[in-house]
Every structure is written in C-alpha cells, then in structure tokens.
Amino acid sequence: MxxxxxxxxxxxDNFPYFEDSPEHYTSLLSSYYTFKVNGCDAALGYIPQSVVEKFVWAESDWNVDPNSRTVTLMAAPDATPETRNEIMSRLLADAVRRDTFEVLKGWRHEMYPIYGPGGQYLLQMERSASPLFGIxxxxxxxxxxxxxxxxxxxxxxxxxxxxxxxxxxxxxxxxxxxxxxxxxxxxxxxxxxxxxxxxxxxxxxxxxxxxxxxxxxxxxxxxxxxxxxxxxxxxxxxxxxxxxxxxxxxxxxxxxxxxxxxxxxxxxxxxxxxxxxxxxxxxxxxxxxxxxxxxxxxxxxxxxxxxxxxxxxxxxxxxxxx
CATH class of the missing domain: 3.90.79.10 (Nucleoside Triphosphate Pyrophosphohydrolase)
Incomplete structure (x- = not known):
C-alpha cells in the first residue's frame, strides 16, 4: 500500500504527543527512566526500563531511583565534563565487556555531546550508545x-x-x-x-x-x-x-x-x-x-x-x- x-x-516523528492521548503518553513514559546529571534539574534523555535493568550501575557513580524513575550521574554538581565523561566511559566499557547490548556492537568511535539548559556542555558519550539514553x-x-x-x-x-x-x-x-x-x-x-x-x-x-x-x-x-x-x-x-x-x-x-x-x-x-x-x-x-x-x-x-x-x-x- x-x-x-x-x-x-x-x-x-513517532513518539506520541501528550495532546493526542494523555493516557497513552503517560503510560508509555512510565516505561522509561529519566536520565539526569547531578546538579542539573533538566531531563537529558529517556532510558527504557529494560535498558536500566541490564546496565551494571556502580553505586559510587550512579543513582538509580525506581520511585522517581530517574538515573542520575552522580559526579559532584560542579564537576568538569571530563569527570562526567570518565564515569560514562566506565559504564559503557563494562557493557561492551559483558556484551550487554546489541546496539553497542556498532561502536563508531565518535563522541556525541550532551547539553544542559542554556546550551551548557555537560558531557559526551559514544555515538552508538546515545539511543540507550535517549539523548x-x-x-x-x-x-x-x-x-x-x-x-x-x-x-x-x-x-x-x-x-x-x-x-x-x-x-x-x-x-x-x-x-x-x-x-x-x-x-x-x-x-x-x-x-x-x-x-x-x-x-x-x-x-x-x-x-x-x-x-x-x-x-x-x-x-x-x-x-x-x-x-x-x-x-x-x-x-x-x-x-x-x-x-x-x-x-x-x-x-x-x-x-x-x-x-x-x-x-x-x-x-x-x-x-x-x-x-x-x-x-x-x-x-x-x-x-x-x-x-x-x-x-x-x-x-x-x-x-x-x-x-x-x-x-x-x-x-x-x-
């Protein structure tokens, strides 16, 4: 056809709109966790619950809260982007070692930036990992x-x-x-x-x-x-x-x-x-x-x-x- x-x-453009069906939108969003960075109030991406459950999150680096449904990178609020990059790199390297995600087999050796409010550069991540975090x-x-x-x-x-x-x-x-x-x-x-x-x-x-x-x-x-x-x-x-x-x-x-x-x-x-x-x-x-x-x-x-x-x-x- x-x-x-x-x-x-x-x-x-196939992610639903709240205005079209509030119930469907709310239900769908409840299956994701919001990706955040300590010291920044903004949502930076949406992570599927299935992805959250497969990562091995180091408690010293990450806070995974099932009540607020957030995953927060826990570097100090005034941390440099380089410090946040190290935390992200460790997480992704561990996932690659464990062969956790099919999408990471397409590793590109390209880095994608993540920005906060006002265009503040917060950190970067490997391109192939960006859909895992929904940035x-x-x-x-x-x-x-x-x-x-x-x-x-x-x-x-x-x-x-x-x-x-x-x-x-x-x-x-x-x-x-x-x-x-x-x-x-x-x-x-x-x-x-x-x-x-x-x-x-x-x-x-x-x-x-x-x-x-x-x-x-x-x-x-x-x-x-x-x-x-x-x-x-x-x-x-x-x-x-x-x-x-x-x-x-x-x-x-x-x-x-x-x-x-x-x-x-x-x-x-x-x-x-x-x-x-x-x-x-x-x-x-x-x-x-x-x-x-x-x-x-x-x-x-x-x-x-x-x-x-x-x-x-x-x-x-x-x-x-x-």
Whole structure:
C-alpha cells in the first residue's frame, strides 16, 4: 500500500504527543527512566526500563531511583565534563565487556555531546550508545539538485546493503552526525566531501543553509540493535545546487551508488517507503520549500510541517558563532 506524506512524517516523528492521548503518553513514559546529571534539574534523555535493568550501575557513580524513575550521574554538581565523561566511559566499557547490548556492537568511535539548559556542555558519550539514553543528537543533511531547462532533479543515494543501519534504503546526497565540538557548517563540509565527493570549494560556493528539522523517533529493527530505543534529533539542512555536468559519486563504502532522479521519481520512491525515515523528512521539507508540496495540494499540510519541527523535551544547544 502506498504511503502518504503524513504516513512518512508519522513514521519518523513517532513518539506520541501528550495532546493526542494523555493516557497513552503517560503510560508509555512510565516505561522509561529519566536520565539526569547531578546538579542539573533538566531531563537529558529517556532510558527504557529494560535498558536500566541490564546496565551494571556502580553505586559510587550512579543513582538509580525506581520511585522517581530517574538515573542520575552522580559526579559532584560542579564537576568538569571530563569527570562526567570518565564515569560514562566506565559504564559503557563494562557493557561492551559483558556484551550487554546489541546496539553497542556498532561502536563508531565518535563522541556525541550532551547539553544542559542554556546550551551548557555537560558531557559526551559514544555515538552508538546515545539511543540507550535517549539523548538529543545533532546532525546535518544535504540535498544536491540540478535545475535547468529540463526541470529539477535530485541526487539520491542508495545506502550500502552491508551498512549496519537501514541497509539498502534511499538516503540524502550526504548526511552525518555532529561530533562534540563540531558546528553544522563544518560537519556539512566534511560529510559532503566524505560521502559525495563534493570538494570544499564547490560546497562553499553552491551550498545554502536552509533550515533545521526536529523530530522524536522510536527505533525499529531497521535501525539495528534493540528496538524501542529513543532517538530525538536535530538536523541542520543544506541545499546544494549543482551543474548537470557535476556528477555526484560515492567516496566511501557507506553509499552503494547515486542516481539523478526527477521529482516524480522521488515522489514515487517516497510512496513506496524506500527512504530511511529521517531522510524522507528531509526530502519532504525540500519539496515543501520548492513549492512542490503546498497547503493547496496536501490536505495534511499543517500536521506534516508541525511534525518536522517538534519541540523536544530536552535542553538544546545554539551553534551561533561567538
């Protein structure tokens, strides 16, 4: 059965909304623990109870409270991020030694930051562990396109069939996660070169920052590892307008190939559910911004746009140059 645009939006932003069903939302949330850091009142993530029960929490480092349903990293309130990092690293290293979680078999050797209120940097953790804690993560997505007398076409990537996550599905021209200390533009330049062979000077000349998407994703089997883990994400979006003579080609093993597709071909692939869920959101956003999905043509326009710009329940950071 063909998927509607709203189906695709709901597939990516699929953590429930309190307003839709307070009872369902409250019931679901009761199966998670809130991740916190000593000295910071904010919720930093949601951890499934099944995950809490599998970790071996050192009492000197962690407070696991089944009454308040919180897991708190117990470094001193004024501890440095480095001190908190050591505690987190010990916990994750122990889980790897015990082979506790399937998702940690995809260890990436990339560090993701965790921010408190006001964008205060609190600590970091290994990327593959971030869904275990349900923290907000940051990334960039880029859509390369050609627009000439023959119309508009998009550069679409096919993910490698051996990739750990969403193998063989369709993807944006380039995308990737932002590591600790990285800003959106620098990350976008790096990913464009690594994944799509776009030289830095071409990116600087032809790429435009066009917005940000936020959504709250509940992982399914396609993501690899345990299901039901939470993935709230912030994605900074770039468009890259290219000449028809500039062929996009793979630069690493993560992409099987690229194809230059018409808008109709892209829409058909969306209906067929061929896209990685968050990448479909980026493409839908592109089609909205280019006037190819409008309030007049799409009856669920308002809900679709709202689901692409969800207010997350965790602190987020600003990357404004200082």
């Amino acid at each position: 063909a998927k509607s645009i709203l189906d695709l939006a709901k597939e990516c 907000a993560t940051y990334g960039v997505h880029m859509t390369g396109y050609v627009q000439d007398d023959q119309g508009l076409k998009l550069w679409v990537a096919r993910r490698s069939k051996t990739k750990q996550t969403y193998p063989g599905m369709l993807d944006n021209t380039a995308a990737g996660g932002m590591s600790t200390g990285e800003h959106p533009y620098a990350c976008a330049v790096r990913e464009a070169a690594e994944e799509a062979s776009v030289p830095n000077d071409v990116f600087a000349e032809r790429a435009s920052p066009v917005g940000v998407l936020t959504y709250f994703y509940v992982r399914d089997a396609r993501a690899g590892g345990e299901t039901g883990l939470l993935q709230p994400e912030i994605e900074y979006i770039y468009d890259i307008r290219l000449d028809a003579t500039h062929a996009i080609k793979p630069c690493d093993s993560e992409v099987e190939d690229f194809r230059l597709w018409t808008v109709d071909e892209v829409k058909q692939s969306l209906k067929g559910g061929e896209w990685k869920p968050n990448c479909s959101m980026v493409i839908i956003d592109f089609l909205i911004r280019h006037g190819m999905i409008t309030a007049e043509s799409e009856p669920d326009y308002l809900e679709i746009v709202a689901r692409m710009h969800r207010r997350l329940p965790f602190p987020t950071a600003s990357f404004k140059a200082r």
